[in-house]
Amino acid sequence: MGDTEFVIEPGRQDIVMIRAFDAPRDVVFRAVTDPELIPRWWGPHWLDTRVEAMEVRPGGRWRFVNIDASGREYAFSGVYHAVLRPERLVRTWEYEGAPAEVALETVTLEESGGLTRYVAQSVHPSVEARDAIVRADGAKGGAQSMDRLAEVLKGR
Template sequence: MTEIETDQTKLTVEPDTRAIEIRRGFDAPREQVFEAYVDPDRIPDWWGPRRYETIVDEMDARPGGQWRFVSRDDEGNEYGFRGVYHDVVAPERIVQTWEFEGSPGDVSLETATFEDVDGRTRMTAQSVFQTVEARDANAESGMQEGARETWERLAELVEESETGREA
């Protein structure tokens, strides 16, 4: 097993499996973290690395609903991502597909769970790829750095909102 820890984000890759698991704790209630995950107005505030602008082209967070986000760099290059929601159970779980449009047909199944741990949230995201090779290609593509930065931004958003509520 390979475990990669960056700040509070932990990425785990088990040998000979098609899965990658990422785990992080947030100093905010799980309802708040879940809501940020399904609110199209908040996605641009946290989804993806900071160097990209995120555009929500489509987002219908319900079973059978679709999503499509576009990341745009400073030079105007765009990178599309899309999927279909299979299960959305507030505030516990989201199951969806994930596909980078630059690699059509390379679809993973992602399950995000939100656990309440003493008023904090433990979020676990598992991505299951079609093959071990596809998993390895994603793990080696900078996925861990992108996930770390994305979840760091999500933490800033929900923890800032939580601090604002206490004031």
């Protein structure tokens, strides 16, 4: 529990985000796969989120739209490649403002003693694409999402 940890090594194409939650694995899995819960935690705290598509199955599509206070929209989308309940999701994701920068994300949930360790590894098409996410403060947005998810899980 507590802070979100990031592993961002120079010269690599991936970002690893790690967070421990005080909740059983099946509850965390539900929170990350339930389209009614996604708007409560996905994205930085200053943006609202709209779920336009979320078919949590291999080959299923997803699309989330973040909306800022002025109504400007930022869309993210992808395809689920593997769904192993309640331990792992594999999906692509891209920011639609930068098409062709598709990342492959694997989310693994490990339960131990009532806590769930959430590990998300996003592999980007190049070191430059990964570094662009880092420069755009992607880690800050990810950490805020994880803080918001922790709040949702408290109210389970």
